[in-house]
Amino acid sequence: MKIAMIGSGYVGLVSGACFSDFGHNVVCVDKDETKIAGLLAGKMPIYEPGLDALVERNASEERLSFSTDLPASVADADAVFIAVGTPSRRGDGHADLSFVYAAAREIAESVTKPMVIVNKSTVPVGTGDEVERILAEANPNVQNWVVSNPEFLREGAAIDDFKRPDRIVIGAEEEEAKRIMREVYRPLFLNEAPILFTGRRTAELIKYAANAFLATKITFINEIADLCEKVGADVQEVSRGIGLDNRIGPKFLHAGPGYGGSCFPKDTLALLKTSEDNDSPMRIVESVVKVNDNRKRAMGRKVIDALGGEARGRKVALLGLTFKPNTDDMRDAPSLAIVQALLDAGANITAFDPEGMDIAAELMPEVTMAGSSYEAVTDADAVVIVTEWDAFRALDLKHIAQIAAQPLLVDLRNIYNPEEARAAGLTYHSVGR
Numbered sequence: 174m175k176i177a178m179i180g181s182g183y184v185g186l187v188s189g190a191c192f193s194d195f196g197h198n199v200v201c202v203d204k205d206e207t208k209i210a211g212l213l214a215g216k217m218p219i220y221e222p223g224l225d226a227l228v229e230r231n232a233s234e235e236r237l238s239f240s241t242d243l244p245a246s247v248a249d250a251d252a253v254f255i256a257v258g259t260p261s262r263r264g265d266g267h268a269d270l271s272f273v274y275a276a277a278r279e280i281a282e283s284v285t286k287p288m289v290i291v292n293k294s295t296v297p298v299g300t301g302d303e304v305e306r307i308l309a310e311a312n313p314n315v316q317n318w319v320v321s322n323p324e325f326l327r328e329g330a331a332i333d334d335f336k337r338p339d340r341i342v343i344g345a346e347e348e349e350a351k352r353i354m355r356e357v358y359r360p361l362f363l364n365e366a367p368i369l370f371t372g373r374r375t376a377e378l379i380k381y382a383a384n385a386f387l388a389t390k391i392t393f394i395n396e397i398a399d400l401c402e403k404v405g406a407d408v409q410e411v412s413r414g415i416g417l418d419n420r421i422g423p424k425f426l427h428a429g430p431g432y433g434g435s436c437f438p439k440d441t442l443a444l445l446k447t448s449e450d451n452d453s454p455m456r457i458v459e460s461v462v463k464v465n466d467n468r469k470r471a472m473g474r475k476v477i478d479a480l481g482g483e484a485r486g487r488k489v490a491l492l493g494l495t496f497k498p499n500t501d502d503m504r505d506a507p508s509l510a511i512v513q514a515l516l517d518a519g520a521n522i523t524a525f526d527p528e529g530m531d532i533a534a535e536l537m538p539e540v541t542m543a544g545s546s547y548e549a550v551t552d553a554d555a556v557v558i559v560t561e562w563d564a565f566r567a568l569d570l571k572h573i574a575q576i577a578a579q580p581l582l583v584d585l586r587n588i589y590n591p592e593e594a595r596a597a598g599l600t601y602h603s604v605g606r
């Protein structure tokens with residue numbers, strides 16, 4: 174099959190590379206010439222484990238190519254995927270669909286034969302209808318089918334998530350569209366991945382409902398963690414105790430500094446807009462958004478409290494800046510709010526992150542970036558674990574207690590055992606324990 178992937182960001186690039194690895198012929202398209210030139214030279218625009226090798230193999234075997242020429246790329250495709258960004262619109266929180274509609278218009282002007290146009294971008298309910306209208310208006314004589322196929326991959330585990338998904342959701346209205354989509358995903362059916370065919374609007378909503386539910390689960394356990402601290406309970410044991418109930422499930426019950434990233438914050442806001450527009454209140458999601466925003470700021474105060482209430486002139490070392498491990502993504506990372514709270518309180522901040530420092534340096538110019546964990550920690554009055562990178566899981570805690578100015582560790586991801594940390598000579602604070 175010939176697939177054109179419009180947009181070579183996280184979702185587009187990973188999906189395109191994985192489809193080519195299944196044997197399809199894929200061209201990944203992007204307007205950004207520097208990005209495409211980089212990809213043609215084997216340089217990845219994002220950090221994602223395993224992606225460079227996957228791209229290299231399929232490019233060298235000529236199943237995967239890159240281009241800035243959208244019309245030429247879509248002309249003889251069997252399926253065209255739209256995988257462009259849908260950021261939060263400044264000011265009102267609606268998903269900004271201008272990139273999706275611009276791509277749809279360009280595709281509409283270039284197609285000359287029947288093909289499926291698949292929305293992989295996360296888009297509010299009804300976007301597929303508008304894409305269909307754009308295509309029909311520009312090209313009344315060609316039959317195209319517009320399909321919704323949301324992507325559930327997680328950064329840092331994207332390739333595995335794509336190849337071994339919990340499910341594939343396909344929102345298609347016509348039999349021919351379903352037939353083509355079955356062909357696109359046939360290699361995954363052989364892996365027995367469950368496939369769910371739904372109406373197009375339903376598929377669009379499934380993506381938002383899934384992300385909002387996961388954000389709710391995290392926020393719920395974060396509030397339970399706060400209560401644990403007040404009543405002397407242990408949130409990790411609470412998570413395990415409730416997660417063993419099959420109806421609840423063990424995942425996404427890890428308490429921490431609040432969720433961040435490219436999806437949960439923007440998708441929860443966009444879902445609230447859809448609920449407002451349709452006069453169908455979603456008070457739970459509304460609370461989740463507020464509680465999570467407050468939590469990120471509260472983590473800065475937690476550090477200041479651990480310092481005895483005064484951070485002015487104190488040196489704070491942050492370990493981890495990205496919103497989660499195995500990515501260089503800083504979008505809506507809790508570290509941004511924590512850094513701001515600490516700077517407002519007059520602290521001096523040093524940080525180390527295995528992949529995120531280049532991007533972070535631009536976003537937080539006041540922070541001194543260190544060359545290693547131990548360099549960051551040297552002479553610090555407080556050490557804060559913000560992101561649970563593997564590299565921070567087996568630090569020499571005794572050494573840290575010695576090289577820090579004050580042996581204080583605030584572990585916002587609960588990656589250390591409190592007894593061990595205290596035995597190493599550290600004053601140890603964590604979340605909900």
Ligand code: UDX
Pocket residue numbers: 324325326327328329384387391424425426427428429430431432433434435436437496497
């Ligand atoms: C998420 C969804 O998981 C994915 O299905 C969707 O396609 C895109 O959004 P991603 O943003 O890559 O993926 O990361 P994820 O691993 O889900 O983590 C999101 C945030 O929640 C991170 O900030 C993470 O630290 C936080 N989190 C996650 C917790 O605080 N506790 C948990 O138990 C799980």
